Amino acid sequence: MAVVSCKHCSISFTAKDSAIKLGNGKYCSMECYKINNRNGKEIPCAVCLKVTYKQQRDLKRSQSGNYFCSKSCQTKWRNQIYVGERHRGYTTGQSSYREALNRADVPKQCRLCETKDIRVLAVHHVDKNRHNNKLSNLAWLCHNCHFLVHHNEDVRVQFMAALAQLVEH
Numbered sequence: 001m002a003v004v005s006c007k008h009c010s011i012s013f014t015a016k017d018s019a020i021k022l023g024n025g026k027y028c029s030m031e032c033y034k035i036n037n038r039n040g041k042e043i044p045c046a047v048c049l050k051v052t053y054k055q056q057r058d059l060k061r062s063q064s065g066n067y068f069c070s071k072s073c074q075t076k077w078r079n080q081i082y083v084g085e086r087h088r089g090y091t092t093g094q095s096s097y098r099e100a101l102n103r104a105d106v107p108k109q110c111r112l113c114e115t116k117d118i119r120v121l122a123v124h125h126v127d128k129n130r131h132n133n134k135l136s137n138l139a140w141l142c143h144n145c146h147f148l149v150h151h152n153e154d155v156r157v158q159f160m161a162a163l164a165q166l167v168e169h
Helices: 017-021 030-036 056-061 071-081 097-103 143-151 153-168
Strands: 002-005 012-015 041-044 051-054 121-125 138-142
Touching: 002 017, 012 017, 097 121, 097 138, 121 143, 138 143, 138 153, 143 153
Parallel strands: none
Antiparallel strands: 002 012, 041 051, 121 138
16 A cells, blocks of 8 residues: 555545556545546636536537526526517517516506505506507506596596606606
């Protein structure tokens, strides 16, 4: 048995003479062997900046040039880039107005009765044009107030006054 120094961490350990003759006995453990034989790079995650090790094949495989520490970070990045017309499942965008209000951090409460129960909230198009999905044309209303805004002139005038007051502030 010979005393040998590890090629990675320089710790002294004993190795069999036969192993040394065969070219083995260079590392004190499998961990040191694996770490020393890496050929990739440590790269920060494009989302959370956590440093992770990526193998050479993973570095070559990236189409975007971004690297991620987990699928969760990759999904966060992808959901910011491929949204709306860039999304491959996008058709007309007519039903994306709810997501537009959610992304804009508009408070989820009815503009008239101020209920915050998200189970009864609907999106109202101010100009009644469902193709106009600009944020200035969208407002949260509960189902009851939404019906009243469409069918009662007094409530519609009250709603428009509430919107005008919101724009002034």
